[in-house]
Amino acid sequence: MNFALLTYLSDCQPKVRFELEKFSPDIEEDIKQLRELGLEIVVDGQNYCLVPSLPLLNPQQISTALFPYSIHYQPIISSTNEWILQNIPSLKKGDLCVAEYQTAGRGRRGRQWLSPFAGQIMFSFYWAFAPKKSIEGLSLVIGLAIAEVLNVQVKWPNDILFEGRKLGGILVEIANHKNGMLNLVIGVGINVLLPKKTEISQPYAEVCEIDPDIDRQTLLPKLIQHLYTHLNTFEQNGINEEFQQAWQSYNAFSNNEVNVLTEQGVISGIEQGIDEHGYLKVLCGNKIQMFNGGEVSLRKK
Secondary structure, three states: OOHHHHHHHOOOOOEEHHHHOOOOOOHHHHHHHHHHOOOEEEEEOOEEEEEOOOOOOOHHHHHHHOOOOOEEEEEEEOOHHHHHHHHHHHOOOOOEEEEEEEOOOEOHHHOEOOOOOOOEEEEEEEEEEOOOOOOOOHHHHHHHHHHHHHOOEEEOOOEEEEOOEEEEEEEEEEEOOOOOOEEEEEEEEEEOOOOOOOOOOOOEOOHHHHOOOOOHHHHHHHHHHHHHHHHHHHHHHOOOHHHHHHHHHOEOOOOOEEEEEEOOEEEEEEEEEEOOOOOEEEEEOOEEEEEOOOOOEEEEO
8 A cells, every 4th residue: 555645645635646646656556556445536637536435523623622632633544553552651641543544453353444534433542540450341341331322232342233233343452651550552443434345344334324414523522521431430440230230231142142252162152241350141051151352252143
């Protein structure tokens, strides 16, 4: 991918061909490659224009809505999580990186996270807890906060679902920053409006199915504010009984037959929600078995 060319096109203003030739001797081949990635580029005579799925975000408005947190907005970026990781020494707890397109977005277990230009809500933020704080179940807290705002469902441990299809995902990483705190980078990606030719290997959902008039500019600050409220509550109370009940009310697989895919094989049972550690509870015969998010995957049977 020609990153410089894509960045130059990212303000979505028409560019004349001779302006683009300074980025590549073969503009047509670069445009072809960008289109193969799902980007819509319109050519009108000698003019080239990148067309966003939705209006671009306004970083000034987002900064005002989320004050006192700092917002780094970059339309094209390799990875919002990576940007936070690299810049933690200069960040405050709650500072964010927001993008329209990631060239190297990552999901759980290193999977690629596809992101059509301006078709998702994508952000990562820096958070910190006391060094001895347990973060077991943290992705459940983030998932529930998002599900409550969008009125959708969660799938253990960190998927957001609408009508059984994946709407969004969460990536939590521990950062190696020596400041006496437990430092985290938390990334969120939510599908809002994807081009029809987007190639995703599993059934996916979009926020525009829930609300065709959705406004990312309004939704983004609302999501983040609700997330931060939940994180502060988690810091005080952990995965207490009240949280377990709230999470279960949004649980897409509640009391369903499920398969738990482990390194040793597939275990089948009835999903029973979560415990105080955020571990998955599955009724297998007459016995409850527990699973944590690092070792397994969950599928409806």
